[in-house]
Amino acid sequence: MTQIPEALPWTVAVVMLAAAIVAVILLLRTRRSAAVARAEAQSTAQAAAGRFQAMEAGLRAEAAGLRAETHGAGLARLTAEEKYGRVVKEVAHLTEARLPALVTHLRHRHVPVPGTQDPSLAHTDVALLLEGALNQVAQVIVDTEHRVDEGAQAVLRDTTASIQAKSYRIQSMIEEMQFLYDDPKLAEQLLKLDQTNEENLRQIQATGVLCGAWPGLTRADSHLGDIVAGAQSRIPGYQRVQVTSQLNVPVGVVARAVEPLAVIVAELLANAVHHTPQGTRAVDVSLHQVQTGACVLIDDPGVGMTDEEREFAARMLSNQQSLLLTHLGDPPRAGFATIGRLVKQFGFTVTVDKPSAYGGVRAVVWIPDHLLMLMDEVTVPMSAMSPALRRPAEETREPRERETREVEPVHTGLGAASGSGSGSGSVTGSDSDAAIDLPRRRRQKRTTAQDQQQDTAPAVSAIDPEQAAQTWGAWHSGTQRGVEDAQTSDEEEGSQS
Amino acid sequence: MTPAPRRRLVPSFLATDSVQPTRNTLDRLTLLSSTGMATTDDLTHVKQRLIELLQGGPLALAEVAARLVLPVSLVRALVAELVDSSHLSARAPIPEARVHDPQLLEAVLHGLRSIR
Numbered sequence: 001m002t003q004i005p006e007a008l009p010w011t012v013a014v015v016m017l018a019a020a021i022v023a024v025i026l027l028l029r030t031r032r033s034a035a036v037a038r039a040e041a042q043s044t045a046q047a048a049a050g051r052f053q054a055m056e057a058g059l060r061a062e063a064a065g066l067r068a069e070t071h072g073a074g075l076a077r078l079t080a081e082e083k084y085g086r087v088v089k090e091v092a093h094l095t096e097a098r099l100p101a102l103v104t105h106l107r108h109r110h111v112p113v114p115g116t117q118d119p120s121l122a123h124t125d126v127a128l129l130l131e132g133a134l135n136q137v138a139q140v141i142v143d144t145e146h147r148v149d150e151g152a153q154a155v156l157r158d159t160t161a162s163i164q165a166k167s168y169r170i171q172s173m174i175e176e177m178q179f180l181y182d183d184p185k186l187a188e189q190l191l192k193l194d195q196t197n198e199e200n201l202r203q204i205q206a207t208g209v210l211c212g213a214w215p216g217l218t219r220a221d222s223h224l225g226d227i228v229a230g231a232q233s234r235i236p237g238y239q240r241v242q243v244t245s246q247l248n249v250p251v252g253v254v255a256r257a258v259e260p261l262a263v264i265v266a267e268l269l270a271n272a273v274h275h276t277p278q279g280t281r282a283v284d285v286s287l288h289q290v291q292t293g294a295c296v297l298i299d300d301p302g303v304g305m306t307d308e309e310r311e312f313a314a315r316m317l318s319n320q321q322s323l324l325l326t327h328l329g330d331p332p333r334a335g336f337a338t339i340g341r342l343v344k345q346f347g348f349t350v351t352v353d354k355p356s357a358y359g360g361v362r363a364v365v366w367i368p369d370h371l372l373m374l375m376d377e378v379t380v381p382m383s384a385m386s387p388a389l390r391r392p393a394e395e396t397r398e399p400r401e402r403e404t405r406e407v408e409p410v411h412t413g414l415g416a417a418s419g420s421g422s423g424s425g426s427v428t429g430s431d432s433d434a435a436i437d438l439p440r441r442r443r444q445k446r447t448t449a450q451d452q453q454q455d456t457a458p459a460v461s462a463i464d465p466e467q468a469a470q471t472w473g474a475w476h477s478g479t480q481r482g483v484e485d486a487q488t489s490d491e492e493e494g495s496q497s
Numbered sequence: 498m499t500p501a502p503r504r505r506l507v508p509s510f511l512a513t514d515s516v517q518p519t520r521n522t523l524d525r526l527t528l529l530s531s532t533g534m535a536t537t538d539d540l541t542h543v544k545q546r547l548i549e550l551l552q553g554g555p556l557a558l559a560e561v562a563a564r565l566v567l568p569v570s571l572v573r574a575l576v577a578e579l580v581d582s583s584h585l586s587a588r589a590p591i592p593e594a595r596v597h598d599p600q601l602l603e604a605v606l607h608g609l610r611s612i613r
Contacts, residue, residue, distance in 0.1 A: 107498070140513075168504065171504075171505075171508075175505060175509075178509060178568040178571075179568050179569075179572065181570070181571070182568075182569050182570045183570070184516055184517050184518060184573075186570075186572070187516040187568065187570035187571065188515070188516050188517060191510045191516055191571075194508055194509075195508075195510055198508060200512075201581060217504065219503075219504065219506065220503055222506055226506045226507050227506065228508045229505045229506075229511060230506040230508075233507060233508045233511045239512070239514060242510075242544075258506075262506070303585060326570070345575065360590050383506070383507040383566070384509040384512065384542065384543045384547070384565040384567065385507050385509075385512050385541075385542055385543050386507060386524070388542060388545065388546070464502055465601075468558045472605070472608065476608050476611070476612070479612055480611065480612075483612070
């Protein structure tokens with residue numbers, strides 16, 4: 001570095017001097033040619049115009065020559081000491097203004113990095129070398145930032161994984177207790193415990209995913225409704241979410257995409273509920289089937305997003321470049337970044353750029369066809385808390401019901417009693433009403449008015465008095481015979497001894 | 498590959514906000530039956546499902562809980578609310594009272610005495 005201030009200006013000065021000489025020669029030549037043209041074209045008007053043009057060209061050339069002189073020869077005319085002083089000043093400018101500006105620029109892109117301070121040094125080797133130094137510093141800063149961030153992410157991944165596993169164990173324990181104990185007070189506590197653990201689990205899991213971990217749980221193929229209901233249960237304020245299903249068939253999601261989808265929907269719901277004030281309309285979630293897959297629509301009546309937030313969300317959701325935790329801000333806005341990670345890995349599409357019908361945000365999760373499947377409702381029934389399918393009345397159900405009615409003529413008194421108590425008309429009405437046709441229990445036949453008239457003596461007919469008398473009689477006579485036998489053998493023993 | 502054990506996806510607390518039943522007359526064996534009142538959309542999914550389940554005939558509370566895969570404590574609270582809104586009727590499982598035939602009873606008594 002010590003040689004630069006001395007050697008470099010000199011080299012530059014020589015180059016500039018050469019350039020100036022060339023410029024002067026050119027200028028003289030042009031002047032001569034202009035004089036010739038002046039002599040030749042004196043009579044005609046055309047010549048006058050030509051002369052004017054030539055004069056103009058000459059003047060322009062002169063001006064250019066002068067400019068070259070002042071610019072190029074500026075450094076050349078300086079003494080070595082002056083040059084040294086200028087370069088020192090420039091280096092001072094680098095350390096005092098340009099380097100700090102660069103550091104700020106790397107954090108906030110809108111902050112510009114100033115160029116060289118001394119115009120006489122612009123585009124010289126000094127400037128280029130200083131630029132190179134700046135670039136190297138920038139590279140070091142960026143590399144270090146990435147390395148530190150990766151280290152932090154690795155630590156977080158590791159920690160969240162173990163906490164997540166423990167939370168799942170707590171979840172199992174709570175669930176076991178819920179099924180063991182009926183006491184309302186205990187159940188209330190368990191309920192709260194379960195909710196809190198579920199919220200914990202979501203945050204831990206999302207943090208892990210943000211840092212590049214997998215969602216941490218493999219599930220079996222699951223109903224889309226179950227996944228959304230599951231996601232709903234993971235957020236605080238889940239009561240302010242209303243899920244409806246527009247699906248006609250039991251649409252399911254293949255095993256590998258179940259947990260990622262639940263995480264995505266949970267994050268979006270958390271956002272929606274967070275921005276929806278209490279006491280206003282609930283967050284609307286609806287499930288739809290579309291030509292190329294299925295959609296989960298989340299409409300919130302909240303405050304909506306600013307352009308800046310929208311832009312940030314779109315950037316995080318597309319997630320092209322590697323993610324740095326330091327870019328998420330403080331407090332970190334991790335939700336969209338987490339979703340972005342999963343979207344990239346599993347091929348979902350998430351958009352939040354449309355306003356909802358209620359003034360808030362409409363988030364749409366699109367699940368491609370290859371991640372969907374049709375579920376078997378008999379082997380894997382949908383949870384009772386999930387939204388029921390909206391499908392037309394099924395024709396196959398009625399004949400089957402009639403069949404069982406013929407096969408099982410058994411009538412319990414309880415069934416008949418409830419039927420007569422509730423009024424037969426309404427029961428028959430609900431019989432035909434199969435708008436929400438969930439799997440039904442078929443142990444007992446449905447009670448209709450007609451059946452009641454047919455069976456006037458229920459329950460009692462189950463035990464036949466004749467048969468009962470026979471059974472008891474046989475038992476009695478058998479016992480009596482046994483007693484008699486025992487008595488006779490006792491007597492025999494008594495006579496022998 | 499063996500399928501992974503199924504971890505619940507939808508927790509039971511989603512069914513209700515409170516597990517404090519509004520009445521203390523319900524136990525595991527309480528018999529529930531639908532009153533035939535139509536379900537409306539303002540009922541939660543689980544309540545609609547519960548009423549739906551009972552349209553096929555009466556069931557014990559424990560049985561309802563098993564079919565919905567929910568803890569009994571939770572179903573009890575749900576059922577209490579539905580009984581309050583007269584969607585369901587609940588009663589203890591008392592067998593139907595009948596006048597027994599005195600002759601039969603005498604015959605049984607006689608038979609039992611003669612066993613001795």
